Amino acid sequence: MVGYLVFLTIYVGLYSLFALGLNLQWGYAGLINFGHVAFMTVGAYTTVLLSSQGVPLILAIIAGIAIAALLGLLIGMSTLRLREDYLAIVTIGVSELLRLIALNEEWLTKGSFGIQRFPLPLDRFEPNLVQEYLLIGVLTLLAIFAAWQLGQGLRSQYREGKSIQGKSYQPTKILSLIIWGILGLGIILTVYINGCAALLDYNYKAGLMLLVLIALAVVYWGLELLVKSPWGRVLKAIREDEEIARALGKNVFWYKLQAFMLGGAIAGLAGAFYAWQLTTIYPSNFQTLITFNVWTMVVLGGAGNNPGAILGAIVFWAYDALTRFYLPKLGWFSSSEEGAFRVMVIGLILMVLMVWRPQGILGKKEELTLGK
Amino acid sequence: MFDLQLLFNGIAIGSILALAAIGLTLTYGILNLSNFAHGDFMTLGAYLTWLANTSGLNIWLSMILGAIGTIIAMLISEYLLWKPMRDRRASDTTLIIISIGLALFIRNGILLLYGGSNKLYQLPVVRALEFGDLRIAYYRLIVIGLAIAAITALHLILQNTKIGKAMRAVADNIDLARVSGINVDQIVLWTWIITGTLTAFAGGMYGLIVVVHPNMGWFLILPMFASVILGGIGNPYGAIAGAFVIGIVQELSVPLLGSEYKLGVALAIMVAILLVRPQGLFNK
Numbered sequence: 001m002v003g004y005l006v007f008l009t010i011y012v013g014l015y016s017l018f019a020l021g022l023n024l025q026w027g028y029a030g031l032i033n034f035g036h037v038a039f040m041t042v043g044a045y046t047t048v049l050l051s052s053q054g055v056p057l058i059l060a061i062i063a064g065i066a067i068a069a070l071l072g073l074l075i076g077m078s079t080l081r082l083r084e085d086y087l088a089i090v091t092i093g094v095s096e097l098l099r100l101i102a103l104n105e106e107w108l109t110k111g112s113f114g115i116q117r118f119p120l121p122l123d124r125f126e127p128n129l130v131q132e133y134l135l136i137g138v139l140t141l142l143a144i145f146a147a148w149q150l151g152q153g154l155r156s157q158y159r160e161g162k163s164i165q166g167k168s169y170q171p172t173k174i175l176s177l178i179i180w181g182i183l184g185l186g187i188i189l190t191v192y193i194n195g196c197a198a199l200l201d202y203n204y205k206a207g208l209m210l211l212v213l214i215a216l217a218v219v220y221w222g223l224e225l226l227v228k229s230p231w232g233r234v235l236k237a238i239r240e241d242e243e244i245a246r247a248l249g250k251n252v253f254w255y256k257l258q259a260f261m262l263g264g265a266i267a268g269l270a271g272a273f274y275a276w277q278l279t280t281i282y283p284s285n286f287q288t289l290i291t292f293n294v295w296t297m298v299v300l301g302g303a304g305n306n307p308g309a310i311l312g313a314i315v316f317w318a319y320d321a322l323t324r325f326y327l328p329k330l331g332w333f334s335s336s337e338e339g340a341f342r343v344m345v346i347g348l349i350l351m352v353l354m355v356w357r358p359q360g361i362l363g364k365k366e367e368l369t370l371g372k
Numbered sequence: 373m374f375d376l377q378l379l380f381n382g383i384a385i386g387s388i389l390a391l392a393a394i395g396l397t398l399t400y401g402i403l404n405l406s407n408f409a410h411g412d413f414m415t416l417g418a419y420l421t422w423l424a425n426t427s428g429l430n431i432w433l434s435m436i437l438g439a440i441g442t443i444i445a446m447l448i449s450e451y452l453l454w455k456p457m458r459d460r461r462a463s464d465t466t467l468i469i470i471s472i473g474l475a476l477f478i479r480n481g482i483l484l485l486y487g488g489s490n491k492l493y494q495l496p497v498v499r500a501l502e503f504g505d506l507r508i509a510y511y512r513l514i515v516i517g518l519a520i521a522a523i524t525a526l527h528l529i530l531q532n533t534k535i536g537k538a539m540r541a542v543a544d545n546i547d548l549a550r551v552s553g554i555n556v557d558q559i560v561l562w563t564w565i566i567t568g569t570l571t572a573f574a575g576g577m578y579g580l581i582v583v584v585h586p587n588m589g590w591f592l593i594l595p596m597f598a599s600v601i602l603g604g605i606g607n608p609y610g611a612i613a614g615a616f617v618i619g620i621v622q623e624l625s626v627p628l629l630g631s632e633y634k635l636g637v638a639l640a641i642m643v644a645i646l647l648v649r650p651q652g653l654f655n656k
Binding site: 030032034078079082083084085086088089090092093094096097100103104289292295299333336337340341343344346347348349350351354355358 | 406597
């Protein structure tokens with residue numbers, strides 16, 4: 001059970017990173033990136049290939065992030081000046097092309113045989129008791145940070161609710177704030193207690209879990225600062241109406257390119273963690289479906305909302321874990337049909353959300369223009 | 373070095389792409405919908421054709437039944453998704469994301485019902501025609517002939533009937549068309565009927581010369597969009613020309629790049645056009 005929850009925590013953490021990258025591109029800057037997995041592919045393969053050549057892991061991952069950002073630059077330079085739907089088409093093509101390259105250029109990527117036995121972070125680390133308590137200390141700090149962020153979010157909702165009471169639209173109810181608070185604390189406590197148990201009985205995955213959570217906290221914190229800065233407000237203005245941002249003298253193309261590259265870089269980081277979690281990578285790990293899974297997370301959680309992206313990842317993995325557990329018990333489908341059914345439901349969720357609740361769970365409808 | 377065999381294959385693939393791309397460009401131009409589910413409707417057409425064919429009908433009747441089924445599916449998507457969203461004046465990006473959801477739904481629905489294996493039609497075996505070194509597969513020739521017939525029919529409809537004229541007017545400017553008394557809803561209906569027919573034929577024909585597979589349409593969506601962009605969005609004649617260019621160049625690139633990177637060729641042509649002439653070769 002502890003091991004399974006660690007596995008889920010790592011996946012939720014790395015997909016949260018991945019979703020935060022897409023949320024910056026789509027949620028804040030309005031860029032339709034249908035090839036998000038391309039950045040993950042580049043990040044994963046660069047990190048793995050460099051580190052197996054003996055490059056230190058930290059340098060390898062920095063190179064992976066940099067090359068993912070470079071890919072963003074290349075795609076962005078050619079398409080960001082044009083109609084928004086062109087970006088969608090080109091990114092889908094690039095992500096498929098990258099997967100084909102990973103599959104066919106065997107001299108580089110070993111093709112469908114996959115890359116095995118590459119260096120992993122904290123692999124041979126065998127902590128003594130003091131070091132274990134140190135790691136738990138770090139995890140405690142992360143849990144406090146998460147709880148603090150949750151409290152901040154709820155408090156700002158509460159204040160907003162008070163200040164607009166009696167106005168035209170309904171503020172969030174106090175009761176729903178309390179429920180959100182309990183749910184959030186519950187998740188944080190579960191991850192924390194389970195994390196402590198895993199760290200005391202240390203293995204490679206426990207260390208990786210801690211690293212993912214640290215990376216997630218740092219990226220989340222940085223993004224929150226960025227999107228609340230003038231830079232983030234310009235991005236939102238571009239998303240709502242490019243012409244207005246342009247009339248204010250902002251270089252729209254340059255802002256879009258920055259958001260696209262930064263989002264890509266974050267996805268590259270998520271890619272490195274993805275490779276470390278899988279421990280063997282095959283080109284089939286990087287299918288276009290991953291892009292649409294992360295789209296579902298962002299749309300579900302709420303576009304233009306960083307906590308929403310993380311919430312989306314949690315809900316998505318809860319859905320995944322529950323259907324993997326309960327669908328076989330129903331006995332409706334064979335195992336290959338089950339996979340198809342699961343994706344079919346994801347397609348349905350995406351459609352239903354965009355029709356009935358395009359702002360997702362946490363997004364602000366007043367802020368997002370979804371029509372003309 | 374110029375290979376006639378590859379050129380011929382390219383023309384055969386190009387004619388399939390052309391039929392599919394016409395539908396995509398019509399809905400793109402007239403309804404302002406970049407439909408990422410278009411390829412999966414093509415797959416649906418192929419599967420319906422396969423179902424009718426394996427239950428004993430001959431292939432031509434099966435293709436007509438496949439087309440009818442595809443039209444019905446497209447009309448369902450129109451009345452459940454596209455029309456309500458258009459009435460709400462949803463933005464293009466919202467429609468694009470819905471189309472991705474629809475694409476996943478259709479493709480995995482097919483996968484759920486019929487599994488992931490390749491399907492073949494029950495066809496009489498016909499020997500390939502040989503002209504010296506050139507071997508021409510009988511069904512490829514049929515595909516090219518069918519595509520030419522379908523394109524001619526489309527041309528006659530667009531140029532000579534009232535519906536065709538109204539379609540071009542709606543594609544040009546929907547509000548202007550409405551105030552000049554064109555029944556836009558009826559035109560939208562006809563657009564879907566033409567799109568569904570051509571797309572299902574494209575799927576059926578792809579099954580005739582390659583194979584029927586749940587991912588067939590999805591793998592062709594990029595070449596389709598490349599054809600549409602090459603010819604200029606909303607321009608059916610441009611899409612036909614674009615499709616033949618993409619189909620032929622993809623096949624001719626095989627000796628140079630290997631058959632794995634056909635998709636890369638379509639992508640490269642598309643990016644080059646976007647950089648040099650984003651409005652397409654034939655639009656002003």
